[in-house]
Amino acid sequence: MAITKTSENKTLFLCSIGGAFEYYDFSLFALMTPVISKHFFDDSIPSVALLKTFGIFAAGYFARFLGGFYFSHLGDTSGRKKPFMITLFLMAIPTLGIALLPTYEQIGFLAPLILLLLRIAQGFALGGEAPCAMAYIHEYANEKRKSLAMGFLFGGIIFGSFFASLLYSSLNSLMSPETFYSWGWRIPFAVGGILGIIGIYLRKSLNESKDFLQCKKSNGVLKVPFFTLFQKHFKDVVLGIIILLPSSTAFLYFLLISSKTLETAFLFEKIFIEKIVTLGFFLNALFCIIFGYLSDKIKSKNVYIIGIISLFILTLISNSVFQSGSKETITIFIILMSITLGACVGSVFNILATMFSTKMRTSALALCLNTTNGLFIGITPYVFTQIATIHYFNHFPMLYISFLCLISLFLIRKLKTK
Template structure:
């Protein structure tokens, strides 16, 4: 009689992590809940930018007020590298979970403060200064959140499905944005523009502060990454699978290269993806409303549809990278945006269907790159330095090239140079292609061997 005994945990594929446990899946959900809330709040600022400009800046010059609003948005990004470095070092010493707890608390407090903040008409320039300070604190927290999440989720993922699991980090970005736009559409449906400018724009920030309590509770019960526990203890974790042999090729090039070169390459790899992302998720709706005369309702709901399409595409792109490799999928994103950026922007006018086509195509292409950022970065940097390296490289690239994209586009448009703004994204997409060409193919690498 043949034996029916099976291995306790059948291997996933060529790497050391077996299939995901129930604890892994629950931890993934807890991490994503907090990230979705953080990005919902962050996106709400962009969604309600025209009304925040009216409330918190001098509305005597609407163009200057909108530029100032996007400028504050960009400043929040510029402090993200500092948050990524500081919180990244904490995560590499005290664990990923501790940082994810701290950042959700900071986000909740900052959101509540924005909701209660007096307007420019009430306290003058101090309203603008106060908003700037809060956005700086939020940017600091977001840098830590992004660094920890981009390390944590790949570390708890089954190795053969790390691309798909890693795409969940960007799912939280798109998911938070979708919630922000849906809420923006609903609020603008119920309230008129005067009510929105007066107090309606505060609603998303109050809701975020309250919802963060749920996310905080869920994160308290997350597991700590086994990869972190391995380097944190002289003894291996009892539930850590035995190391398996794997092909030596995926990580060898990055492992032998100086750390600062890998950081520069990751900055370049992220640049095109993040500039295109913030162009098509944060800027185009404001552009359509302010400069093409599109209705607020039309712009909001069209953007929701486009980002839902991106949400669906993200895990599909991640799964594809688990089969054919990271490089081909990143090239699809970079080449696609370089070719289509200017034609897609030129398509947009006052008719919502033009924004629907342009933004849906743009967001789906961006999703190809965004889906892989977490897995690629975790596969390039070693566990002991992973979080603060990601915090520096990712946050710096997003700050310099992503957070500034709406401001750069708005500046070009305000100076009748809209035609030139597309070349900014195109140049960065070329940089992404070059950086990805130099980086090694990392599909299937065992993170313990990086």
């Protein structure tokens, strides 16, 4: 049966719900790091409590590996739709649990222990959510709109970050600092849990991917797709990780953890930083869609190269911008960075999806995404914080992201599609 444009748009919307929730939680935990470190650890030494919180942040992303292996295997052997319901449930309940979790002052060491378990459960679910959604959308979309479809998917995902930042900054404006730190911080986590439960209900109407059904009908389903990946396509997986790293790391640093640096090290007002970061998320989500559309016209690879070159240039000037002390300069920089990241994200995921065939696509995407996010992005806040606080080397993020841009530009020419 032919897929109508209305049906395609509805499917895009429903798939984006889970992705939006994923990044809502990701961004919320990063934004809430100072509050979480105060409530769930002994804060007699604030820097130690902050590092422990980043450790729990990392643990959730390490759990992505296990979730990625399990859910992507399920997606490649049993269908793309099946993991959707499970992963969204496993994301929603722990987020609601964080909203209700007693603090260190109330139950002692059990508080950080339970928080760690909840983050691990979320990480396990997140490992399968995005890869299954990417494979499903890529296979479901019209041939001439695949990049646009992926742009919509990740525009929705990043809108989750925008909503987290908007809600966080709104509550900070409406509540006194004492009220927010006392109980107001729980509201965004409760909202996330409720939205996730609503998403589970809405996703029930999705149909299976036509490409997977065709693959199954022709007996093309592999018993263990990961074995084939490691045996025959390991170089493609490494290439996928490398082309993902620059934009993923830049998103984390420039739109999430650097906001705290701008506030503490460069003395910008907290309200100002919250507003420009929220604007950044919105523009990033919008330009993911715009550059997804352009990728269908001038090829995803070309858009990606333009985005990475722009990211390299902006990264090189980032420290000078931060040190300028000018609100106008910082605002322009965040706007340009958000647009640039839109070009990278709006093109890179369609590139990844076309690198692998239907029979192993979900597993390959999971391996690329979860290695990037679970191994590298998971420890990035911890490493950046350690280097800045212990070695006083604030230029490391700029040098690291610039290096990633150069490596990805050098290797993108080896790209092949299947």
